[in-house]
Amino acid sequence: MPAQATAESVEQVIFDGLKELGAEGEVSRESTFEELDVDSLDLVELAQIVEDEFGVELQGEDVKDMRKVGQVIDLVVARSQ
Amino acid sequence: MTPQVVITGMGAVTPLGVGADTLFKRWSEGECAIEDGLARCRDFDPTEFLTRKEARRTDRFTHFAMVAADEALSTAWPDGLPYEPERIGCVIGTGIGGLGSLEQQQDVLRDRGPKAVSPLAVPLLMGNAAAAAVAMRHGLHGSSFGVMSACAAGAHAIGAALRMIEAGEADAVVAGGAESAIAGVAVAAFAAMGATSPTGMSRPFDARRDGFVMGEGAGVLVLESSERATARKAQPVGEILGYAASSDAHHLTAPEPSGRDAARAIELALTNAGLEPGDIDYVNAHGTSTPLNDYSETQALKAALGEEAHRIPVSSTKSAIGHLLGAAGAVEAIATVESLRRSLAPPTVGWEERDPELDLDYVPDEARPLEHQGNGNGEARLTGLSNSFGFGGHNAVLCLAA
Numbered sequence: 001m002p003a004q005a006t007a008e009s010v011e012q013v014i015f016d017g018l019k020e021l022g023a024e025g026e027v028s029r030e031s032t033f034e035e036l037d038v039d040s041l042d043l044v045e046l047a048q049i050v051e052d053e054f055g056v057e058l059q060g061e062d063v064k065d066m067r068k069v070g071q072v073i074d075l076v077v078a079r080s081q
Numbered sequence: 082m083t084p085q086v087v088i089t090g091m092g093a094v095t096p097l098g099v100g101a102d103t104l105f106k107r108w109s110e111g112e113c114a115i116e117d118g119l120a121r122c123r124d125f126d127p128t129e130f131l132t133r134k135e136a137r138r139t140d141r142f143t144h145f146a147m148v149a150a151d152e153a154l155s156t157a158w159p160d161g162l163p164y165e166p167e168r169i170g171c172v173i174g175t176g177i178g179g180l181g182s183l184e185q186q187q188d189v190l191r192d193r194g195p196k197a198v199s200p201l202a203v204p205l206l207m208g209n210a211a212a213a214a215v216a217m218r219h220g221l222h223g224s225s226f227g228v229m230s231a232c233a234a235g236a237h238a239i240g241a242a243l244r245m246i247e248a249g250e251a252d253a254v255v256a257g258g259a260e261s262a263i264a265g266v267a268v269a270a271f272a273a274m275g276a277t278s279p280t281g282m283s284r285p286f287d288a289r290r291d292g293f294v295m296g297e298g299a300g301v302l303v304l305e306s307s308e309r310a311t312a313r314k315a316q317p318v319g320e321i322l323g324y325a326a327s328s329d330a331h332h333l334t335a336p337e338p339s340g341r342d343a344a345r346a347i348e349l350a351l352t353n354a355g356l357e358p359g360d361i362d363y364v365n366a367h368g369t370s371t372p373l374n375d376y377s378e379t380q381a382l383k384a385a386l387g388e389e390a391h392r393i394p395v396s397s398t399k400s401a402i403g404h405l406l407g408a409a410g411a412v413e414a415i416a417t418v419e420s421l422r423r424s425l426a427p428p429t430v431g432w433e434e435r436d437p438e439l440d441l442d443y444v445p446d447e448a449r450p451l452e453h454q455g456n457g458n459g460e461a462r463l464t465g466l467s468n469s470f471g472f473g474g475h476n477a478v479l480c481l482a483a
Binding site: 023037041044048 | 132
């Protein structure tokens with residue numbers, strides 16, 4: 001049973017996931033993937049973590065134009081409603 | 082005139098520790114890194130050398146290669162790349178590639194289905210991953226690729242690098258071998274084919290030898306055109322005088338018993354170096370500790386070197402660190418250069434009982450000073466051979482000097 005996707009829980013899972021993937025520096029909603037040195041392979045791994053946790057499936061198309069961590073958090077929360 | 086090729090830096094990660102010096106010092110002192118029938122790089126922690134991200138995006142065999150390359154490049158080029166990056170290549174051999182990563186992702190596929198398989202799986206496990214990672218880490222834009230020829234891959238990589246510089250395609254090449262295959266399938270498979278030692282002992286050339294012991298690690302060398310290295314006033318640690326390779330075309334795993342094609346590779350490497358058997362001061366043998374290899378290698382050395390074979394000290398690095406498979410040829414080339422530089426033949430550790438058919442001088446008991454034979458032109462340096470033979474009948478021989 002996937003976890004309840006609240007703004008707080010999604011933010012926590014994504015922040016922890018990015019740190020697990022070895023993102024550089026402090027992670028916040030305003031961090032850009034470029035600053036964190038997160039590339040397309042990292043985003044696929046992040047999508048796998050999100051799907052495991054919340055049952056929300058993200059495709060490459062969904063995130064390819066997103067620059068900031070907060071955008072992905074908002075998308076996951078919106079999709080889980 | 083064919084350019085000469087010198088070695089300006091070397092780096093190693095072996096079961097004896099991190100560093101080319103560590104390898105040579107500990108082996109010369111007769112240390113053996115084998116525990117419970119395996120030679121692991123037990124204390125190696127990739128995050129001491131790599132960021133968390135670098136470490137998780139590369140397999141263990143690539144970790145070894147990156148750390149060995151860092152040592153080699155920091156020795157050769159402490160102030161950064163001395164040539165145009167487009168003129169520096171990178172060739173790293175491996176026997177198997179990222180087997181641990183493959184096994185792990187196979188478990189994920191079976192247990193959690195295809196959607197859970199990591200997008201990193203292929204770049205982790207591919208055999209060229211080490212060459213790619215080293216080229217990326219140091220911004221090397223010349224030709225870069227992996228070499229796969231089982232236990233001869235490290236030597237083939239160095240040979241390929243030598244030829245690239247000789248052909249004028251590169252001013253320098255970062256070359257070596259890396260392996261981390263102490264994983265379920267490989268350990269079981271080598272045991273199933275009777276290649277590994279059931280007693281867990283690596284005793285090359287000893288009458289009681291009963292198979293090899295699996296090891297892991299990497300060796301990386303920086304090769305440069307002698308002309309370019311001289312122009313920038315580099316201090317080479319050694320020189321590659323010659324190289325040759327041949328194939329048994331005989332059997333999937335067993336060497337051709339007479340060592341005929343291995344002998345031909347040795348003869349051709351000497352010819353390529355412009356040397357005679359009488360010029361050779363030391364042989365670093367492939368010496369795996371399998372009944373077949375050590376017999377056919379002894380036959381090959383006698384066929385290629387004639388009477389001189391009985392004079393030349395022959396020792397096996399695998400007596401101290403086990404068999405590093407695709408890394409072996411590179412790590413042993415480094416060990417050979419260190420032997421020649423320091424004029425010291427490390428021992429075949431644990432050699433005690435003579436096999437009546439193996440009648441060369443395998444340097445028992447302890448390290449022994451090398452006696453310089455000279456090659457008639459008053460040169461003070463020592464010359465040696467490093468043999469590598471791989472499953473599939475691949476033979477590669479390097480002729481080195483320091």
